[in-house]
Amino acid sequence: MSSYVVGVDGSAPSKAALEWALERSESRRRHPLRLVHVLDDEAGLAGPDIQLQAEREGRRLLAERLEEARQLYPDLELSSTVLHGSMPWELSHAAGPPDMLVLGTHRSSSSDGRVLGSRSVQVASITPATLAVIPDRRRNPAGPVVVGVGMREPAGPAVVWAAHEAAATKLPLLLVHGMGSAERRAGAPHPELAAINLSEAKKLALEIEPGATVSTRLSPDGAAQALLAAAYEASTLVVGPSRTFGTGASPIGTVTQSVLLNTHCPVLVTRYSAGA
Known part of the structure; x- marks a missing residue:
């Protein structure tokens, strides 16, 4: 940076x-x-x-x-x-x-x-x-670093940033995925796939920061609701760019918009696979 x-x-x-x-x-x-x-x-x-x-x-x-x-x-x-x-x-x-x-x-x-x-x-x-x-009011500066893990890019830039953030602050890292009713209706064996994605994201975080304390949370809520619930206990919430970033579309999606409008803690909207 x-x-x-x-x-x-x-x-x-x-x-x-x-x-x-x-x-x-x-x-x-x-x-x-x-x-x-x-x-x-x-x-x-x-x-x-x-x-x-x-x-x-x-x-x-x-x-x-x-x-x-x-x-x-x-x-x-x-x-x-x-x-x-x-x-x-x-x-x-x-x-x-x-x-x-x-x-x-x-x-x-x-x-x-x-x-x-x-x-x-x-x-x-x-x-x-x-x-x-x-x-203007930080709720829990000693809480974990929380990062959202998606279905399509489970180990993307946000996980990399969050792992560096957790290491730099010496705080635990919490990986969160919200299933959501709309995603469950898509037809795929979502809970099993989500668990695999969380496991892959955790593996990446530990490769980046081997000494980090990393946990995962699979929420029945939608992605935005799951992240905002976790934000109550978080020191920092990390979200990644939209998968359409770089193609002329908005780099943020509805989840990031909801998080920014209702945040309870500092939010990092990442762009690249590097933390600082």
């Missing part, structure tokens, strides 16, 4: 996202970290004075957050950028494939400062980077 890119908008969720990224960078390999604030082009429609004021406030916010971060983490390489344009688009492309883009989220639709949280699904659909979505 190259660097962390953190969306900053002054809200409690974006502050939680910055704190998460700073802690992570400090405890890992001290990757560079860049704070990004997006000024939406629509601000200019209110007139040049409003636009100038918005830019001044954005730069002041970044300067304050940057100074706070430098006081707490003087050894990290920190920088900041103000971008202009559509917020989801600019955030999505502020980070490249080797980076991790970090955004805050708030599940309550009545909360103030939820600009970034309301954009997480849009950003996940178009960013080329691995995406971390951080809720």
